Amino acid sequence: MSRELLFDSIVKKKSFLCVGLDTDLDKIPGHLLEFDDPIFEFNKAIINATSDLVVAYKPNTAFYEAYGPKGMESLKKTIDYIPSDIMCIADAKRADIGNTSRRYAESYFNYYKADAITVAPYMGDDSIKPFLGYDNKWVIILGLTSNPGSHDFQQLKFESGEALYERVLTTCAQYGTSDNIMFVVGATKAEYMKKIRTLLPEHFFLVPGVGAQGGDLLSVCSNAINDKVGLLINSSRSIIYASKEEDFADQARAKSLELQLQMANVLQKYDLL
Amino acid sequence: MSRELLFDSIVKKKSFLCVGLDTDLDKIPGHLLEFDDPIFEFNKAIINATSDLVVAYKPNTAFYEAYGPKGMESLKKTIDYIPSDIMCIADAKRADIGNTSRRYAESYFNYYKADAITVAPYMGDDSIKPFLGYDNKWVIILGLTSNPGSHDFQQLKFESGEALYERVLTTCAQYGTSDNIMFVVGATKAEYMKKIRTLLPEHFFLVPGVGAQGGDLLSVCSNAINDKVGLLINSSRSIIYASKEEDFADQARAKSLELQLQMANVLQKYDLL
16 A cells, blocks of 8 residues: 555545454453354454544454464454455564565565564664565554563663664664655654654654553644654554443444544644545 | 473583574475475474484474465474474564563464574563563573674664663563573674673573574684583574485485584583583
8 A cells, every 4th residue: 555545545534543453362252252263253343343434454463373373364364354445554573584574574465465564673674674675565663662661772872862762763764765664653652752753754653552552642643743644543452342242343433433533633633634 | 491401402412403494485395395285394304304413493483474374384283293302493583562472472382382482672571571471481582683784773882882782682681581581692793702601601592694694603602602502503594405306304414414513522622511
């Protein structure tokens, strides 16, 4: 999916919501366990209930890998089911030496046919560039994450005064362009958002942590929205597990709608519609 | 596998060789493609030909994921086939926020039943600790890698004068103990080996890059061997692709034997047998 199509989709749906499909057999409603593939049934119902309100879905590969090859079948069916005008982000946090990253890229772009994959930056350029050789596919690089462990390394400062996460953002931005690279920027660090937007005025940021991780949508937008929106706001657990009962899909829609309406207001306020 | 059992196995086999199973349908001998599961057939032949010479196998998950769920079946069969007294390292380079890393740990330790998994450190403690709650399982954390991109971030220096990779090694060592944590230390950086061994006198290092990536076994050992050996030397392509013909397993054995004999000499030289 190109940057233009993504922007068009945001304007059309008045939404920059990404729903995370962290689908867990221990958390989905019990009646689904009778199906042959409960994970896919759950995802299908969530997608059916929310597809007019979102511009991206983000299956988290760990939740599929946990069930072995059968889980990967569920992932494949899920990605196939996502409408083609909605971005599919494989949240995989991969990266390895070049010949290995090439295989991960083949897996997620050619086999599973995701539009984007999240990657970890520690191994540098040759670990990320193999993901960049695909037309209209995206690499989403970890910049600043919202988990407690982000303090261990990401926020440490180099001799230059620059923090590691800042160096990661500016160095990795040069591996490609704002047409094929996005960055993960944690929403619970809204005070850093403004600084990061200054460093990278054009890139899209995938912002997790709104919802279960406690980030605040309006604060993120006021610090980091740009003239092509430049934000995908992800919410996983607070949407897909809004209810554990048979009404789970309706409740997921209600939670998505709540966020989408806030997003429509934001887009109007910033004159982006 | 406990540290004691690993050391016993090294002494018994006079080897600290790990063979990387980066099995690629484009590189294995053509006659294997007639089998229903050529990847597993290839791995089985390699394991049969080398199991008395090695203390660990390291399937690289990317090479299995590239083929979708069927590839993951090959991975499962391969891990099941590895004799239980040989360490199985899932070379997966995973790590994510805590609840997600927990699912990766479940996948690789409970479902696939690997003894160890490689992980990336960028997201810090809560991304790695979920892998540490398993008896006799190992987490192998990226320290200093041997690829060109390792210069982008790993070797940058903080205000304290410490390089990022050094901080990663000393901080991550505190997440667990030398009984459940190892580090990836690239062999092409032999000049750094001594320094790293000083920082971490007791930990095992998984050393890739001997063979195809150009590292030198004797130089690594002279700088980093300790009184419990403390080294697993990995070789992948130079062993498993020693021949593309029907004699591939014999040639893999020959290459493994060559390294094992060098290792036996090293162990004798350092009085470790």
